[in-house]
Amino acid sequence: MQWGPFEKGELKDEAHLDAIFAKYRPQAVLHFAAFIEAGESVRDPQRFYQNNVADSLALLRVMQLHGVDKIVFSSTAAVYGNPLYTPIPETHPFAPLNPYGHSKLMVERILADIALAKGLGYTILRYFNAAGADPEGELRENHQPETHLIPLVLQAAYGKRPNIAIFGTDYDTPDGTCIRDYVHVADLASAHVLALKRLLSGSRNLTANLGTGCGFSVREVVDTVARVTNRPIPVRIAERRPGDPAILIADPSLARSELGWAPAYPELEQQVRHAVNVLNGTRPLQG
Numbered sequence: 001m002q003w004g005p006f007e008k009g010e011l012k013d014e015a016h017l018d019a020i021f022a023k024y025r026p027q028a029v030l031h032f033a034a035f036i037e038a039g040e041s042v043r044d045p046q047r048f049y050q051n052n053v054a055d056s057l058a059l060l061r062v063m064q065l066h067g068v069d070k071i072v073f074s075s076t077a078a079v080y081g082n083p084l085y086t087p088i089p090e091t092h093p094f095a096p097l098n099p100y101g102h103s104k105l106m107v108e109r110i111l112a113d114i115a116l117a118k119g120l121g122y123t124i125l126r127y128f129n130a131a132g133a134d135p136e137g138e139l140r141e142n143h144q145p146e147t148h149l150i151p152l153v154l155q156a157a158y159g160k161r162p163n164i165a166i167f168g169t170d171y172d173t174p175d176g177t178c179i180r181d182y183v184h185v186a187d188l189a190s191a192h193v194l195a196l197k198r199l200l201s202g203s204r205n206l207t208a209n210l211g212t213g214c215g216f217s218v219r220e221v222v223d224t225v226a227r228v229t230n231r232p233i234p235v236r237i238a239e240r241r242p243g244d245p246a247i248l249i250a251d252p253s254l255a256r257s258e259l260g261w262a263p264a265y266p267e268l269e270q271q272v273r274h275a276v277n278v279l280n281g282t283r284p285l286q287g
């Protein structure tokens with residue numbers, strides 16, 4: 001893999017952003033930076049709104065200063081809240097359950113308003129559950145603290161935690177546990193490349209879901225990790241986690257038709273295999 005230059009900085013440091021824009025003269029921005037832990041956003045909403053909304057405004061100010069008028073923004077399925085129906089199309093009503101989801105929806109609104117007022121070109125990508133790891137074995141996720149299901153199940157498989165807690169087994173789903181649409185991080189990356197090319201070609205603004213359209217339950221995730229790692233996984237049944245919808249499955253048809261996007265790694269097993277390969281420092285074995 002060939003990497004571009006890396007500059008570390010804070011969105012709110014407008015002088016630094018200004019220098020970076022002057023140095024590289026970008027044509028467009030891919031905006032991933034955000035606080036992402038929903039539970040933390042409930043405990044400290046101001047910090048989330050400051051970081052995710054106010055600091056995004058700082059980025060948009062610097063973009064405008066440098067005449068950069070194209071942006072791809074990382075949004076989330078959390079804007080839909082508890083879905084009224086699945087699969088979820090982009091036209092589904094918004095009802096975020098926490099400040100994290102609200103903060104993303106606010107930035108979506110800001111982008112649409114600036115597009116109307118100043119002609120900003122944008123693509124908003126609403127990811128469902130990001131999963132997997134770099135298929136080439138170089139990159140993986142590393143959250144501190146980790147709250148996402150798949151990396152936690154992997155920790156349980158390798159004895160780095162005593163067990164995995166399943167948050168609720170009484171949901172209205174076939175096995176009683178929550179269902180999510182896991183989308184491989186490499187497929188998220190390819191959607192960004194397609195979105196960027198489309199934006200640069202002057203196409204109209206777009207808001208699109210990124211998911212596979214298939215759902216897997218928490219138990220299915222645990223079973224898949226057990227199968228891939230060939231290790232037993234101690235499970236603890238726990239209370240429901242507040243704010244968790246029973247089922248979140250994307251209708252990804254807009255991303256397919258508008259971006260020509262089709263996930264290369266829609267299978268949960270393959271996503272888990274890539275995460276395991278990187279975790280163990282091994283190069284990809286299969287697929």
Ligand SMILES: NC(=O)c1ccc[n+]([C@@H]2O[C@H](COP(=O)([O-])OP(=O)(O)OC[C@H]3O[C@@H](n4cnc5c(N)ncnc54)[C@H](O)[C@@H]3O)[C@@H](O)[C@H]2O)c1
Pocket residue numbers: 009010011012031032033034035036051055074075076077126127128129130131142143
């Ligand atoms: N992981 C998922 O399942 C998921 C799902 C939907 C949407 N998203 C969105 O995708 C994006 C990336 O998520 P991720 O899972 O890689 O999260 P992450 O926490 O691994 O990465 C976010 C990065 O942004 C940086 N950052 C945060 N605020 C910043 C600021 N003000 N200035 C500069 N840097 C800042 C953090 O230091 C971190 O490196 C986020 O916008 C998130 O909301 C993620």
Ligand SMILES: O=c1ccn([C@@H]2O[C@H](COP(=O)(O)OP(=O)(O)O[C@H]3O[C@H](CO)[C@H](O)[C@H](O)[C@H]3O)[C@@H](O)[C@H]2O)c(=O)[nH]1
Pocket residue numbers: 036037038076077078127128129130147148149150152164165166167168178179180218241244248
């Ligand atoms: O220890 C755990 C951790 C999670 N879960 C369950 O596993 C499922 C997935 O949970 P994650 O925390 O991995 O992911 P979320 O669905 O909560 O949220 C993720 O996807 C959302 C969009 O779908 C948001 O974007 C959010 O930022 C992102 O973390 C949920 O049903 C959750 O209750 C457990 O049972 N035990």
